[in-house]
Amino acid sequence: MHLIKLFNKWRNERFEEHVSKMKVENKCPDCYGRGFIVYPANVYSFHSDHFRCPGCEGSGLYEDWKPH
Template sequence: MGLFSSIKQWQENRKQKYIADMQAKGVCPDCRGRGFDLYYPVEYYNTSPSIECQGCNGSGLFSDWASQIK
């Protein structure tokens, strides 16, 4: 169990570092400040749709993302 717990801890530390980096930049961690997601998980979609980011409601700001989390 030591190996699995250390992997889980490593993943959590990596996630927290990523969120801290995005907070320092002031951008949403989900869309990286774009306000939309380029990837839409529908098979055989012919155009590249822009879907509003669910994390920040399309603003791209970290403050809006943080208010959604709480």
Template sequence: MKRTCIKNGKEMKNKEKRKVEVMGLFSSISAWNAARAEKHRVKMEERGFCPDCNGRGYSPFVPTEYHFSDIYDCPGCNGSGKYEDWANMNGTQM
């Protein structure tokens, strides 16, 4: 039995089928990543922590494995580690 894929009443060619399948894959990966980021944000909001630094107030910047530089304040919350400050900086309403 031959399987065919129909789009807008016309049979699709193999190249078009692959293109649709690949686009579906990318959109599902993108949707999964967006849901994961939203879940992390909601979890941090419940705890009152900044989602960028997980409430630590700093983000270590290490350009190479042999060079350990200073620790920098989190740019999302200005070093406070609080969700309220992060929300104010990013324009997110609580």
């Protein structure tokens, strides 16, 4: 049980570091400032599906980012 708590603490600290870095760069932490998120359509296909980032509504800016 203690190992799970340590892992969750590490994961949360890492996420907070990522969010603070993206804030300095004024980029959305979910899409890294691209405005869209890529989901692989299939492991065996060479194309991917692009979807507008739900966190920043496609702007790519940190100021528009809404954490969910």
